[in-house]
Amino acid sequence: MIPVTSVKTLPEAYALLQARPPGLRVLAGGTDLMVAINARVGLDRIGHVLDIWNVRELRGIALQDNFLRIGALTTYTEIIHSTLVNTQLPALAAVSREVGAWAIQNRGTLGGNVCNASPAGDTLPLLLAADARFLLGGPRGERTVVAEEFFLAYRKTALGADELLLRVDFPLPDAARLAYRKVGTRRAQSISKTLIAVRATPGLREVRIAAGCVAPIPLRCRRAEQAAMSGGDVRAALQLDISPINDIRSTIEYRRLVSANVLLQLLKNMGTPYSLPGRP
Amino acid sequence: MRLELRINGSVRSLEVEPLKRLLDVLREDLILTGTKEGCGEGECGACAVLLDGQLVNSCLVAVCQAAGASVVTIEGLSSSALTPLQRSFVECGGAQCGICTPGMIVAGQCFLDSGAAATDEAVREAIAGNLCRCTGYTKIVESIQHAARETR
Numbered sequence: 001m002i003p004v005t006s007v008k009t010l011p012e013a014y015a016l017l018q019a020r021p022p023g024l025r026v027l028a029g030g031t032d033l034m035v036a037i038n039a040r041v042g043l044d045r046i047g048h049v050l051d052i053w054n055v056r057e058l059r060g061i062a063l064q065d066n067f068l069r070i071g072a073l074t075t076y077t078e079i080i081h082s083t084l085v086n087t088q089l090p091a092l093a094a095v096s097r098e099v100g101a102w103a104i105q106n107r108g109t110l111g112g113n114v115c116n117a118s119p120a121g122d123t124l125p126l127l128l129a130a131d132a133r134f135l136l137g138g139p140r141g142e143r144t145v146v147a148e149e150f151f152l153a154y155r156k157t158a159l160g161a162d163e164l165l166l167r168v169d170f171p172l173p174d175a176a177r178l179a180y181r182k183v184g185t186r187r188a189q190s191i192s193k194t195l196i197a198v199r200a201t202p203g204l205r206e207v208r209i210a211a212g213c214v215a216p217i218p219l220r221c222r223r224a225e226q227a228a229m230s231g232g233d234v235r236a237a238l239q240l241d242i243s244p245i246n247d248i249r250s251t252i253e254y255r256r257l258v259s260a261n262v263l264l265q266l267l268k269n270m271g272t273p274y275s276l277p278g279r280p
Numbered sequence: 281m282r283l284e285l286r287i288n289g290s291v292r293s294l295e296v297e298p299l300k301r302l303l304d305v306l307r308e309d310l311i312l313t314g315t316k317e318g319c320g321e322g323e324c325g326a327c328a329v330l331l332d333g334q335l336v337n338s339c340l341v342a343v344c345q346a347a348g349a350s351v352v353t354i355e356g357l358s359s360s361a362l363t364p365l366q367r368s369f370v371e372c373g374g375a376q377c378g379i380c381t382p383g384m385i386v387a388g389q390c391f392l393d394s395g396a397a398a399t400d401e402a403v404r405e406a407i408a409g410n411l412c413r414c415t416g417y418t419k420i421v422e423s424i425q426h427a428a429r430e431t432r
């Protein structure tokens with residue numbers, strides 16, 4: 001039997017993190033971890049579970065110093081219904097509505113999506129494009145890591161073994177607009193085949209582009225960004241950024257073609273000279 | 281661990297493994313077998329229940345996370361007669377084999393309680409996490425819309 005410690009406050013959580021029982025795993029909404037536990041995947045590596053679901057301090061959405069601050073335990077449902085998110089960062093509310101379906105949105109958390117660090121995590125390209133910062137905390141103190149430096153390799157992150165993700169902070173630059181498009185098999189309850197997010201200022205002076213499902217990590221696409229800012233060939237540049245694979249959800253060819261089309265469509269929708277070529 | 285659950289209005293004290301799925305506690309410890317298991321991985325909604333009033337898939341909830349919370353299962357939606365939504369499923373042919381039905385009805389009740397207009401689009405979004413292998417969904421959507429007309 002795997003022991004569980006359910007905590008209500010950060011100091012209680014930090015006390016357990018400091019003791020470092022072997023195989024410690026954090027449990028938030030459980031929509032990723034319980035799936036793995038039910039399937040008995042990696043069960044032998046779980047020695048102790050730290051249940052943080054009831055840590056109030058880790059919930060909530062606030063606007064402060066031109067940052068939108070979202071607690072790690074904030075659920076998709078809370079994000080979808082937040083007036084602040086809908087006015088300040090509507091793309092995040094929209095993508096949350098596309099995660100799973102109601103029952104998943106009621107339990108799944110933003111922090112769980114980040115720490116699970118799947119290349120198919122739907123919010124992650126948006127966090128990269130939005131230049132989000134992650135506040136991490138543990139018995140040794142707190143530190144901030146920018147999204148781009150958090151995802152290190154396939155499902156490997158900068159989170160220390162004795163750290164929790166506490167909060168995600170989104171800068172809100174006046175002129176920039178964040179847009180994304182998810183491509184999945186159906187509208188609800190489907191893991192993406194590709195997902196592209198773009199944050200751009202008018203005239204494409206500053207552009208950040210990120211993609212999901214097309215590399216081992218959620219990927220910032222720097223070549224595509226450079227191309228977009230210089231009016232270059234975005235399609236070709238994106239192909240150099242991404243390295244998709246064949247899997248049960250899609251193929252290399254499909255992901256390359258559709259990722260580029262979606263990127264061009266997003267840039268077009270932002271009122272730029274980019275457009276989608278007609279069908280061949 | 282020892283914990284208390286408020287199940288369908290009455291408090292029950294249980295000795296359970298903390299990571300046992302709420303689904304298994306309902307079916308095995310409490311003999312509330314109305315809640316079904318379809319996939320065991322959050323995809324199908326057959327195990328849907330209300331946890332503190334929110335729709336959740338009980339196969340993804342570790343019972344320790346439900347300690348002290350209130351759980352409503354299909355058995356608890358009504359104490360005697362069928363609810364208007366259940367009657368609608370009967371009248372409109374919303375159930376065939378019945379495996380998805382408890383989850384559909386719990387999700388459908390959530391939708392009705394939300395007060396949202398029962399457009400096709402809205403109803404389909406509300407039950408998007410519930411899979412049905414029999415009906416083709418149309419009659420389920422009609423059942424929920426029928427109940428919405430009857431009760432509002």
Ligand SMILES: Cc1cc2nc3c(=O)[nH]c(=O)nc-3n(C[C@H](O)[C@H](O)[C@H](O)COP(=O)(O)OP(=O)(O)OC[C@H]3O[C@@H](n4cnc5c(N)ncnc54)[C@H](O)[C@@H]3O)c2cc1C
Nearest residue numbers: 026028029030031032033099100109112113115122165322
């Ligand atoms: C049916 C179904 C549909 C889904 N659909 C989608 C989808 O469309 N798009 C999508 O992106 N995802 C989807 N998911 C995956 C999942 O719902 C999300 O990734 C969700 O955000 C995970 O959050 P959680 O709180 O449930 O995480 P948990 O399962 O509790 O945790 C996930 C991982 O993160 C760690 N962790 C969680 N919180 C913290 C924290 N604060 N600090 C440190 N570590 C932490 C845990 O240790 C664990 O390793 C789906 C899952 C299911 C079952």
Ligand code: FES
Nearest residue numbers: 318319320325339
């Ligand atoms: S059995 Fe829980 S969602 Fe399928």
Ligand code: FES
Nearest residue numbers: 376377412413414
């Ligand atoms: S009635 Fe058989 S699965 Fe829906």
